[in-house]
Amino acid sequence: MERVFMKGCQAIAEAAIRAGCRFFAGYPITPQNEIPEYFSRRLPEVGGVFLQGESETASAAMLYGAGATGIRAMTSSSSCGISLMSEAIGWMAGACIPVVICNVSRGGPGIGSIQPSQQDYFQATKASGNGGFRMLVFAPSTVQEAVDMTYRAFDLAQKYKYPVYILTDGFTGEMMEPVVLPPMRSEEFLAAERKANEAWAVRGRGGAPKAHKIRCGTRFGVRCPLEQKNKEDWEMYERWKKDEIEYETDGTEDAELIITAYGISARIARSAVSILRKEGYKVGFIRPIKIHPFPEIAYEQLDYSRLRGILCAEMSIPPQFTYDVEAVVRKRAPIGTCLRSGGEIIERSAIIEAAKKLYGAK
Amino acid sequence: MKKIYARPKGLYRNINGYCPGCLHSAAGKIIMSVLEEMDLLDRTAMVDGVGCCANNDNYMDLDAIGTPHGRACATASAIKRCSPETIVITYQGDGDLASIGLAETMLAANRGDNITVFFINNANYGMTGGQMAPTTLLDMKTTTTPFGRNPKEHGYPMDMCKILSALRGPSYIARVTCIDVPNVRKARQAVKDALQHQVDGKGFSMVEFVSNCPTNWGLTPLESLRFAKERMLAEYPLGVYRNL
């Protein structure tokens, strides 16, 4: 287990390489530039393919092609770049292509700003493209988590034969901190997986009994009516709600106020919680680790009779994550928000102040 | 009695859905017969654009992948680089290749990606009902140029062979047609040469088929061949534009 001091974007790329990623296509856009840059040096070292697309649109189509050959493949971009990829992301979901997509989000909408934000929550968790498909969406709050989640994302993509999405932000992507890097996937493991994927991949029939046809409405290279494919995907999304929920809670049993946040905001909120506790406030903390499927259980199991309120901290105005919290809380407790947006970074003091206001007298 | 002309083995024995006389079928037939002759059927992956071109692989017994409109060359570039032993061909219409996918086409050509692009030019968006395409002829009426295409409003027909010839990446560029027997034979040779370029690893190759669209041109199949001969070939001269 190596421990190195690395920038978020580069750590994500190295984690992908170690997870067995052998193809990356991407396009320059701040704040994720170090991901393509890192891959352009590192992929040739492991016999992989790096392609700088002429646009994010083309890069996503390249990812689709690479994924369709059965190898581990990834792309990354930032907010408006991800928007340009959305049609192809829909194709990859529609055709069951296992890939990893990383959004190092920035201020929005449109070109927005190059500073970090969490304004792509809805895009990531509700509608990354047309047609109502969903994806597993990781939300790392530290560079270490970004590394671990990227590493796991490749296995989940292959397990479900579906794109997996990592929603991080310019803050996490551009800061440096020590990380422990996971081990390299063995070439034997990757070769065996590629061999297994030849059951559906498009690489030329090579004597297979039937030609593989991949397009929207196919699974494992076999065509099925679109509605049937939609239903099968829906069943998978429901299974995710049982098998793939991931969240963290701390001190919610006796809490009179809950602070909830995801990603980088949760890291800042966590330290606000510890300060408030030292000042005698009974504050609990909930952090979704995957923001889709949304961990409703974390909020269902709260003791609402004790709660003065729930404070949502996110870097998005209008709020987005807050709506999902409101949906599950169903007015059983007042919802407060602490919001920054457009690239402005949420401050711990603001979270503390908003929490005290919502808490009321001690 | 010996069979001296056979239906290509690679064509499924199903009913082809293209309009009567549409030369999309002819292009598909030629591609499959050449792949059969070069013994590449088992190694080929076809990357379809979106439009009428997307249907052809339903009739062709080879691996195929549909891609978002205009992105076939990008997807093909990735497949080729990830699976170099695969013969990667794209099959695209004029809207797919020269309009929404122009950047993907130009940049794949400019990278000299070792793929073969088959480009069907029928001067309109066929599948969607006959709208103007970049290759629509001047004065040609389409459902979005009801008074005829005029340069001031709609620009000029795009000669993709000349445009790609300005790039150093491509190794083979030819324009052919299937409107009569001599040209079908030349088209077959061009397809063979283009695929040989890929087999030899020489880089980007493209064959443009000047085609027809009886339905949206509002002509009978035979009339559409005459229109293609007189008007299309005048705008899109046949020939080999590059053969390195």
Added chain:
Amino acid sequence: MPKIEIEPEFCKGCMYCAETCPKKVIGTTSAVNSKGYQYAVPLHPENCIGCTLCAVICPDAAIEVYKEE
């Protein structure tokens, strides 16, 4: 005597073959296939010289040509 076989289900009646045949062998009858196309038939098979031009021009590979050894 060379002969051609036209698969009725594959033919869509575009008549490129009839136009191309140097011996005017091919024409149509009132028969239509399952798609309702009036498919081409060798009306004068005796004139066929086995030149295969009809099969070459046929966009849908509906025609196969036979010739004695």
